[in-house]
Each structure stands twice: as structure tokens, then as C-alpha cells.
Amino acid sequence: MKQDVARILFSEKEIEEKVIALGNQITKEYKGKELVLIGVLKGANIFMSDLMRKIDMPITIDFMAVSSYGSSTTSSGVVKILKDLDNSIEDKHVIIIEDIIDTGLTLHYLCENLLSRNPKSLKICTLLDKPERRKVELKVDYKGYDIPDEFIIGYGIDYAEKYRNLPYVATLKRAVYEK
Ligand SMILES: O=P(O)(O)OC[C@H]1O[C@H](OP(=O)(O)OP(=O)(O)O)[C@H](O)[C@@H]1O
Numbered sequence: 752m753k754q755d756v757a758r759i760l761f762s763e764k765e766i767e768e769k770v771i772a773l774g775n776q777i778t779k780e781y782k783g784k785e786l787v788l789i790g791v792l793k794g795a796n797i798f799m800s801d802l803m804r805k806i807d808m809p810i811t812i813d814f815m816a817v818s819s820y821g822s823s824t825t826s827s828g829v830v831k832i833l834k835d836l837d838n839s840i841e842d843k844h845v846i847i848i849e850d851i852i853d854t855g856l857t858l859h860y861l862c863e864n865l866l867s868r869n870p871k872s873l874k875i876c877t878l879l880d881k882p883e884r885r886k887v888e889l890k891v892d893y894k895g896y897d898i899p900d901e902f903i904i905g906y907g908i909d910y911a912e913k914y915r916n917l918p919y920v921a922t923l924k925r926a927v928y929e930k
Pocket residue numbers: 791792793794795817818819820821826849850851852853854855856857858908909
């Protein structure tokens with residue numbers, strides 16, 4: 752697994768500090784409000800688990816599973832809902848938690864879909880953002896890092912379902928996906 756890593760972009764320690772800062776910011780801005788975090792599976796699983804423990808107020812969580820990449824390194828643009836929310840978000844303050852935004856097509860679809868369910872507010876939080884790759888405009892409210900246009904793995908993020916359990920964020924060697 753490690754031999755397929757080209758370069759480590761963010762270490763476990765750096766990610767931890769960033770997650771603490773995001774958790775503090777969210778706590779400050781939502782204190783006293785009814786907040787639901789919606790994790791987008793599978794990629795956001797690790798980020799969501801770490802972030803929610805850095806939010807110091809009562810919250811609830813829910814998950815959606817969507818997929819647009821399959822086993823490719825480029826988005827198909829077609830977003831499939833594999834698992835929907837368990838509970839209504841009507842009149843709730845909602846933050847969507849993502850691991851990475853690339854073309855923005857997944858979140859564009861998700862925002863439209865969730866807005867139609869009448870939340871009180873809807874914001875986006877992502878650990879990583881590749882703004883160069885954007886195909887649709889999105890307002891990102893909470894962000895860990897901007898990253899260059901390279902294929903990313905680790906800390907929940909996969910290539911063909913592998914590498915999610917690397918504890919850091921890294922780039923994948925080209926030879927792995929070009930063979
Ligand atoms: O901005 P976009 O170009 O739409 O790409 C971002 C999406 O791609 C990844 O999910 P993926 O479809 O690979 O599923 P996964 O979370 O199960 O890995 C990632 O978790 C985002 O949801």
C-alpha cells in the first residue's frame with residue numbers, strides 16, 4: 752500500500768490540528784442551534800468521525816452514500832444515491848461533510864437534493880478542495896486545505912476502494928492508475 756504513495760501532502764498531526772480548528776469554528780457558529788452533520792459516504796467517514804468529536808455542543812448525525820467515481824480517477828458526472836438519510840432535515844441547520852471536492856458535481860447534486868427537503872440552513876464542510884477542477888460553482892463554507900490537481904488517497908479517500916486506511920493524505924503514483 753505505502754509503495755503506491757507518491758508524496759504525503761498532510762501528516763496525521765497536521766490533519767488533527769486542522770480538524771480541531773474546524774471543530775472550534777463550527778462550535779462557535781452553531782452554539783444554541785439544532786445542528787445535523789451529514790457525512791457523505793464512504794470517503795467522509797474518517798473526517799466525519801474525527802470532526803464530530805471536536806464539536807463541543809449537542810449535534811445529531813446522519814449519512815448519505817453516493818458514488819460518481821466507481822473505479823475510475825475521473826467523475827462520471829452521474830451521481831447515484833446508494834443510501835439516503837434516515838431522518839428528516841426539515842427546519843434543521845445542516846452541514847454536509849465531505850472529504851474532497853473535485854469537479855463539484857457530487858455536492859451540486861446533493862445540495863439541490865437536500866435543499867428540496869427544506870432545511871433551516873445548509874452549509875458545506877470539506878477537508879480538501881481542488882478548485883482548479885471545478886465544473887460547477889459551489890460555496891464552500893468550511894475548508895481544510897486547497898490542493899493541486901493530483902489524484903489523492905488516504906484518510907478515507909480511495910482509489911478503486913483501496914488506500915482509505917492510510918492515516919495521512921497523499922498523492923497516488925501515476926504508475927498505479929495508468930497501468
Ligand atoms: O467533486 P466531485 O468531482 O463530484 O468529487 C468528489 C466526490 O468524489 C468522492 O466520492 P466517490 O464518488 O469516489 O465515492 P466514495 O466517497 O465512496 O469514495 C468524494 O468523496 C466526493 O464525494
